[in-house]
Amino acid sequence: MRENKKWLMLVLMMFCVLMISACSSEGGNVDGEKAQEIKVRINDDPDFLDPHLATASISYQMILNMFEGLFAPETDGSLSPAIAESYELSEDGLTYTFNIRDNVKFHNGNTVKVEDITYTFDRLMGTKNGDPLSSNFNNVASIEAPDTDTFVIKLKEPNSNFLYSLTALQSAIIPASNEGKHNDNPIGTGPFKFVKYSPGANLELAKHEDYWDEKLPYLDKVTFVFQSDDQSALMALKAKEVDLTGVPANRLAEVENDFNIRKQNNNSTLVVTFNQEREPFKDVRVRQAINYAINKGDIIDAVFSGYATPIGSNMSPAMGDYYKDGLQDVYARNIEKAKELLAEAGYPDGFSTKISVSSHNDMYSNIAQVIVENLREIGIKVEIEVVEWGIWLERIYFGRDYDMTTIDLTGRPSAYEILNDYISTNDSENFFRFKNAEFDKIMADVLKEADRDKQIQMYQRAQEILNEDSASVYIADYQVLWASDKEIEGLKSYPFWFHDMSEVRFTE
Amino acid sequence: MAYIIRRIILFVVTMATVSLITFSVFQVMPGDPIRIMLGTEADETQVETLKKQLGLDQPLHIQYMDWVKGLVTGDLGDSIRFSRPVTELLADRLPVTISLALITLIIVVIVAIPLGIFVAKRQNKLSDVVFSSVTQLGMAVPSFWLGMLLILYLGMNFSFFTISGYVPWTQSVVGALGALLLPALTIAIPQIAVKFRYVRNAILEQLRLDYVRTIRSKGITEKFVMYKHVLRNSMIPILTVFGLITAEVVAGTIIVEQVFSLPGIGQLLITSISYRDFPLVQGIVMYITFVVVFINFIVDILYSVLDPRIRLN
Numbered sequence: 001m002r003e004n005k006k007w008l009m010l011v012l013m014m015f016c017v018l019m020i021s022a023c024s025s026e027g028g029n030v031d032g033e034k035a036q037e038i039k040v041r042i043n044d045d046p047d048f049l050d051p052h053l054a055t056a057s058i059s060y061q062m063i064l065n066m067f068e069g070l071f072a073p074e075t076d077g078s079l080s081p082a083i084a085e086s087y088e089l090s091e092d093g094l095t096y097t098f099n100i101r102d103n104v105k106f107h108n109g110n111t112v113k114v115e116d117i118t119y120t121f122d123r124l125m126g127t128k129n130g131d132p133l134s135s136n137f138n139n140v141a142s143i144e145a146p147d148t149d150t151f152v153i154k155l156k157e158p159n160s161n162f163l164y165s166l167t168a169l170q171s172a173i174i175p176a177s178n179e180g181k182h183n184d185n186p187i188g189t190g191p192f193k194f195v196k197y198s199p200g201a202n203l204e205l206a207k208h209e210d211y212w213d214e215k216l217p218y219l220d221k222v223t224f225v226f227q228s229d230d231q232s233a234l235m236a237l238k239a240k241e242v243d244l245t246g247v248p249a250n251r252l253a254e255v256e257n258d259f260n261i262r263k264q265n266n267n268s269t270l271v272v273t274f275n276q277e278r279e280p281f282k283d284v285r286v287r288q289a290i291n292y293a294i295n296k297g298d299i300i301d302a303v304f305s306g307y308a309t310p311i312g313s314n315m316s317p318a319m320g321d322y323y324k325d326g327l328q329d330v331y332a333r334n335i336e337k338a339k340e341l342l343a344e345a346g347y348p349d350g351f352s353t354k355i356s357v358s359s360h361n362d363m364y365s366n367i368a369q370v371i372v373e374n375l376r377e378i379g380i381k382v383e384i385e386v387v388e389w390g391i392w393l394e395r396i397y398f399g400r401d402y403d404m405t406t407i408d409l410t411g412r413p414s415a416y417e418i419l420n421d422y423i424s425t426n427d428s429e430n431f432f433r434f435k436n437a438e439f440d441k442i443m444a445d446v447l448k449e450a451d452r453d454k455q456i457q458m459y460q461r462a463q464e465i466l467n468e469d470s471a472s473v474y475i476a477d478y479q480v481l482w483a484s485d486k487e488i489e490g491l492k493s494y495p496f497w498f499h500d501m502s503e504v505r506f507t508e
Numbered sequence: 509m510a511y512i513i514r515r516i517i518l519f520v521v522t523m524a525t526v527s528l529i530t531f532s533v534f535q536v537m538p539g540d541p542i543r544i545m546l547g548t549e550a551d552e553t554q555v556e557t558l559k560k561q562l563g564l565d566q567p568l569h570i571q572y573m574d575w576v577k578g579l580v581t582g583d584l585g586d587s588i589r590f591s592r593p594v595t596e597l598l599a600d601r602l603p604v605t606i607s608l609a610l611i612t613l614i615i616v617v618i619v620a621i622p623l624g625i626f627v628a629k630r631q632n633k634l635s636d637v638v639f640s641s642v643t644q645l646g647m648a649v650p651s652f653w654l655g656m657l658l659i660l661y662l663g664m665n666f667s668f669f670t671i672s673g674y675v676p677w678t679q680s681v682v683g684a685l686g687a688l689l690l691p692a693l694t695i696a697i698p699q700i701a702v703k704f705r706y707v708r709n710a711i712l713e714q715l716r717l718d719y720v721r722t723i724r725s726k727g728i729t730e731k732f733v734m735y736k737h738v739l740r741n742s743m744i745p746i747l748t749v750f751g752l753i754t755a756e757v758v759a760g761t762i763i764v765e766q767v768f769s770l771p772g773i774g775q776l777l778i779t780s781i782s783y784r785d786f787p788l789v790q791g792i793v794m795y796i797t798f799v800v801v802f803i804n805f806i807v808d809i810l811y812s813v814l815d816p817r818i819r820l821n
Contacts, residue, residue, distance in 0.1 A: 045779075047545045048591065055546040055554065131560065135553040183591050199590040199597060200779060201673065201771040225673065227769050232671075235659055236769075239671050390539025390784055397548055410549065428552050 036220040036506075038488075040499060041233045041245035045199060045226050050183040051172035052124055052133045057410045057497040060169060062203055062224045064498045066107075067172035067188035070098055070117075070151075071163055073413040076320050077495045079163055083112060083173050083189060084151075093158030093450060094141075098151045105210040106175045107193035114145040119176035121153075136165040159447045160455060164414035169496070191217040191502040202226060205501075218490070218505035237483055244484045244491075248363075249305040252481055259483040263307060266480050267318040267411025267495035269418070270308075272355075272371055273472035274404045277433040281403070285345040287470035291331040292338035293378045294371060294473050303366045308476035313463035314409070314419060316477035318495045322415040324460040327467045328474075338378045350379025355404040357384065358392035367406045367475075397431050408478070411496045415459045419443065422462075422471055434471045519801050526797045527790060531572050534786050541588045541784040562588060575790060584794070585787035589780065594791035597776065604674050604772035605765070607684065609757045611692040612699070616753060620700045621746070624707020625734065631712060639704070646701025651760060655694040655767040663690055674770050691768045695760035699753060706749045710742035743814050751807035755800050 046059035051067045054060065070084035081087075084098040104112040121143050126132030139159055144152040155162060165171060168190070178187045186194050189212070192205035203224040207217055225242055227233045234254060236242045247255055255261070272294065274281035281287060300308045309317060312327025342350060355371060357364035365386055372382045382404070387395070396402040412418055420426055423443050424435040439462055446458045466472070482491065490503035542558050543550060559565045563574065578585050584594035627639050663671035668686045675683030714720065715738060723733055762774030769775075773792060780788035811818045 045590070047547075047589075053554070053558070055549050055551065057547070057549060126557075131557040132553050133557055135551050198600065198771065199587075199592065200601075200775055229766065229769070231656070232767065232769050235664070235671055236673075239664060239667075241670065241673065388539065388782065390544040390782065393543045393548070394538050394540055398543065407548070428550075429548075 036218075037223070038219055038221075038244060038501065038504060038506075039223045039225055039242045040501075041227050041236065041242040042224045042499075043226070043228050043246075046203065048183055049186045049194070049197060049203075051168060051174065051186070051188065052120075053183065061497045061499045062205075063186070064168050064190070065192040065205060065222065065501050066186060066190040066194055067168040067174070068104075068190050069167040069169070069171050069173060071166050073164075073167045073169065073494065073496070073498075075492050075494050077318070077322070077413050077415070079167065079413075082167075083117070084166070087163075093160075093448075094155045096153045096155075096162070098153075100149050100151060101212060102149070104189050104212045106189055107187045107208055108175065108177070109210065110175060110177065112173060112175075112189060114148055114151055116175050117151050117173055118143060118145050119179075120171060120173050123174075124171055134170065136170050157447075158450070160449055161414055161416040161447060164417065167413065169413070192222055195221075200226060217502040219501060222501045224499075234483075237485065240485060243486065244482060244488065247481045247483045249303070249307045249478070249481060252305060252307075255483045259485055260487055262482045262484075262488075262491060264480045264482060264491075264493040265309070265316065265318045265477060265495075266493075266497065267316045268408045268477055269311065269314050269316060269411070270367075270406070270408045270475040270478060271314070271472040272367065272404065272406045272475060273432050275400060275402050275433060276435070276471075277400070278403060280345065280347060280351055283345045284469055285341045286347065288331070289338040289341035289345070289378060290375065290380070291470045291473050292334045292341070293380075294331075294374045294475075295333045296328075296475050297333075298374065299367055299370045300476050300478075302370050303363055304476065304478045307481060308478035310476050311474045313467045313474055314422070314472070315415070315459075315463050316411065316495070318411065318477060318493075319415055319418070321456050322459050324463040327463060330467055331470075331473075335377055342378060342380075347379075350375075350381065352381040352383070353403045354383045354385055355406065356392070356396055356402045357386055357406055358389045359386045360389040360392075363408075364406050371404075371406070398428075400431055400433060406475075413494075413496055415455075416443070416446065419459065419462050419466075422466060432471055434466075434469070436465055436469055436471075439465045439469075515805060522801055523794060523797055526793055527576075530790055530793050531568075531786075534784070534789070535568055537784065539784045541786065544783050545589055562586075564588075571786070575787065579794075584791040587780070587785055587788040587791075589783040589785040589788065594787050597788065598773070598791060598795060601771060601773045601776050603676065604770055605758075605761050605774065607677070608688050608692055608695075608761055608765075608770065608772060609754070611688050612695045612757050612760070613750075613753065615692055615696040616699045616703060617750070619696070620703040621707055623700070623704040625711060625739070627704065628708045628711040628715070629734070643701045643705055646698050649698060651694050651698060651763055652767050654697060655691065655764055658690045658694055659768075671768065674772075687768075687770070691761075691764045691770060694764050694767070695757055699756065699760075703749060703753065707742070707746055710745045711738055713745075714738045714742045740814070744811065747807055747810055747814065751803055754803040758796055758799060 042058065042061060044058050046054060046062055047056045048054040048059065049063060051063055054063055068082045070082060071079040072082040074080050083101055083104055085101040086099045088097045100112070100114060100117065106112060121137065122128040124132070124134045125137045125140060139156050141154040141156045146152060172188055174182055175187050178185070191208055191211045193208045195204040195206045197203050205222045207220050211217065227236065230248055230251065233242065233245045234247065234251065237245050237255065237259065252261070274287060276282060296310045300306060300310065310328045312330050313324060315323050317323050342348065355368045357368050365384065368384045372384060375382050396405050409421065420443060421429040422432065422434045422439060423430065424440055442458050442462050446455055449455050449458065487507040489505055489507045492500045492503065494500065542555055542564065546555065563571060575585055586592060587594050587597055590597060627636050630636050659671045663669045669690050670683065670687040671690065674687050677684045720733060720738060723737060761772055762777060765772045765774040766778060773795065777789070777792045780792060
């Protein structure tokens with residue numbers, strides 16, 4: 001009797017579960033209401049929500065929707081006015097006078113005042129609290145606010161790249177009244193405002209009703225969902241739990257037929273590089289030999305299924321006028337030439353070396369495998385070492401304890417900031433240990449050059465030097481492939497990582 | 509009373525040892541939390557300022573002592589990666605992991621015990637052989653793969669299941685069940701495969717004893733023999749095993765939370781290790797140690813409830 005009761009309970013429980021599941025499947029279709037809300041999958045949490053502390057490119061993908069600087073970076077790498085409506089530069093190239101836009105409101109409803117702008121720069125330079133948050137403004141002599149609509153920055157030396165440090169990437173304007181809460185409850189002026197951040201789960205943003213550009217944004221709500229695993233992300237897309245996700249090129253086939261796919265150039269520079277302080281990579285002939293031996297096409301096909309643009313220097317065609325075309329063909333594959341160069345350098349039988357790659361993305365070890373095969377043909381034996389991202393940063397990027405490695409360098413809106421990694425005195429970023437006097441001189445001169453056409457010539461020459469000297473093997477700018485279950489319009493492609501949601505809308 | 513005091517001392521010693529081991533591992537592990545967080549774009553000025561603000565420019569042993577001081581006052585410090593108090597992060601994640609662990613335990617108990625009894629009654633018959641072979645399979649299946657199969661065949665076909673992410677109970681009970689049932693099954697299946705064998709063996713062992721023959725000879729029904737006497741007496745070894753499950757379930761949640769993108773303690777632990785987030789790792793390790801020690805304590809108490817002959821000393 002007692003046993004019978006137990007069985008009855010069990011059957012009842014099963015029945016309940018079935019009922020519940022049946023009900024929920026009926027209630028599952030709410031597409032009509034969802035139209036103004038988008039869920040975007042992102043690989044990882046932001047490092048900081050405070051725009052002055054945020055550094056990792058993954059953070060900017062999201063938080064640039066909340067913040068604006070005096071200027072806004074555009075899709076072609078140029079700048080457009082944002083909080084500054086216009087500006088004037090003095091003859092000597094030292095004094096910038098900005099005219100502040102009138103109707104800009106913070107997410108808390110307050111109007112942006114010149115005091116907030118002063119506060120922003122004081123905070124970045126550490127002039128008030130003593131701890132600077134950025135080294136971008138070391139060249140600033142003084143800041144002033146002569147009246148309520150005007151803001152003035154004086155430089156110590158002319159710098160043709162200075163305006164690029166006035167975007168939300170480096171100096172987002174934030175309200176003085178929010179002091180101490182910029183990371184927990186960030187307030188900016190961007191098209192979306194902060195709602196909630198759940199570490200490890202998601203970041204919710206909502207429409208900023210008082211946005212100065214009244215047409216924008218279209219969406220009411222944006223949720224960035226953090227999911228590091230591509231497999232789970234694709235499944236979440238299929239189950240309609242996310243609306244938009246990046247897809248690795250080698251998995252494109254799984255979603256190609258059922259979803260909308262868009263391709264986005266991302267201005268990244270994928271390099272296979274070497275420690276130029278070490279033998280044998282000190283010798284330019286060895287570096288050139290490796291360049292001739294590596295087949296970019298093999299890597300593009302094997303790792304990116306063809307969705308990448310080959311490059312020949314540290315610049316992607318995404319940079320428009322600044323990009324020097326033709327360099328991608330200089331080191332067309334030539335095994336004979338590579339062997340000759342190696343022999344000239346004193347390595348007729350090749351040598352053994354090691355390529356150290358990070359494990360945080362399969363891409364790097366896949367590339368390394370192609371490199372091993374390519375270099376074997378000219379007698380270079382390459383061993384692959386896979387290390388954790390934290391160790392890669394510590395030992396390879398900052399410690400410079402490596403022979404060869406591969407990494408994708410993230411794009412930035414300014415050509416100067418892309419190329420300055422190779423300046424011999426740039427200790428923090430020049431992990432290649434590249435050294436070239438002509439290159440250093442061009443990069444110093446270009447900051448003093450006011451004429452844009454001349455700047456372009458100089459940046460192009462700098463790219464040629466990197467190519468001639470074989471500072472790295474420049475492989476490709478790979479495309480980011482986006483899969484969405486609905487027709488989405490207004491997804492813009494920037495020369496840096498930014499999921500601009502301001503003009504995104506569903507077209508169904 | 510003496511028992512309680514001994515338990516507490518043991519608990520403190522365990523916690524201290526575990527935290528010291530975690531600390532030592534961190535000392536030899538390469539990688540800098542700020543560098544990992546900021547990546548290749550790090551601005552040197554900012555790195556220096558942050559290190560100063562977070563006290564990371566201090567030698568490790570001083571950082572450790574500061575952490576111990578905080579612990580005494582109930583403050584686990586701030587996470588480096590998420591710039592939030594560790595206690596707050598843990599509190600956010602606890603409901604997910606606790607729910608997952610409880611559902612898993614319930615599934616294991618309601619399946620493994622009846623199954624064990626069922627198989628024990630049919631010793632050496634066909635069903636016993638079949639179930640024993642299935643056990644081998646259940647034990648051998650890696651949980652991440654099992655999770656993916658469940659996602660593929662159940663998660664994709666029934667909208668009841670959420671295959672990634674979590675829905676809080678307060679928001680929707682159905683949603684929470686939908687999000688937790690598949691991951692719980694993923695952890696439970698290999699556990700059931702192992703645990704029902706324990707139940708079976710414990711019962712078989714009891715069935716061989718003299719008292720069973722005696723009560724049977726009194727003419728009592730087989731059901732009464734099984735549920736009134738045998739089951740109760742086999743509960744001691746079964747309880748020991750189910751106490752151990754808790755540790756395994758906690759370990760299981762670490763992998764399964766990754767597969768199902770559940771924002772629980774396990775996922776937080778993986779993140780905190782890869783980011784070298786020392787305060788957060790310590791906080792989580794302390795929590796897990798506490799749970800395991802606490803469950804063992806409960807199991808000890810239950811022993812004396814089940815068998816009054818066992819005294820707590």
